[in-house]
Amino acid sequence: MNKATEKTTQQFESVFVSPMRSYTLTALDYYDQLVSAQLDAARAYSDMAIAQARTWLDVKDPDSFKKAMETQQKTAGEFMERVKGDTEKVTSIGQSFAQDSQKMAEETTKKAVETAKQ
Template identity: 80%
Template sequence: MNKAAEKTSQQVESIFVSPMRSYTLTALDYYDQIVSAQLDAARAYSDLSIAQARTWLEVKDADSFKKAIESQQKTASDLMERMKGDGEKVTSLSQHFVQDSQKVAEDTTKKAVESAKQ
């Protein structure tokens, strides 16, 4: 009787608990990386905005106005590059998460088939 209960417990562990733990760890790692990327992006965007606002506050004449316009154009270009990089980073993180999730699902399926054969 104990052997049957132990075998059932091992099957539950290998088929349900272990894969769920693996998936949860994968998901937590993904969410941690996504939140970190979002916070980094938000910080960078706010720093650019504040720097640009400070530039405009320094406008006092036609020359400083011209410099502010040039600064704004450079900032817009830098912002577009940053947004492109951030988008690529999120895409990469998401693809990695999907691949890891598929691997967990495949491993779970293999374990379930092996357990069913026993």
């Protein structure tokens, strides 16, 4: 009876617990990367906004107004490039997570079938 219980425990570990642990680690890594990317983006966007606000505070005459407008156009271009890069980064993180999750699901299904045959 003890050997049967041990075998069942091992099968349960192999088919359910181990794959769930692996998936949880992968999910935690995904969320860590995603939150980190979002925080980096938020920081960059707020830095841009603050720098632009400081530029406008320096406007005192037509020349400084012209400079502020030029800076705003440059900042808008940098902002769009940053958004594009951040979007690509988040998409890549999501795709990697989806691929890893699919691979784990396939491996878990294969283990379950093999275990069921025993």
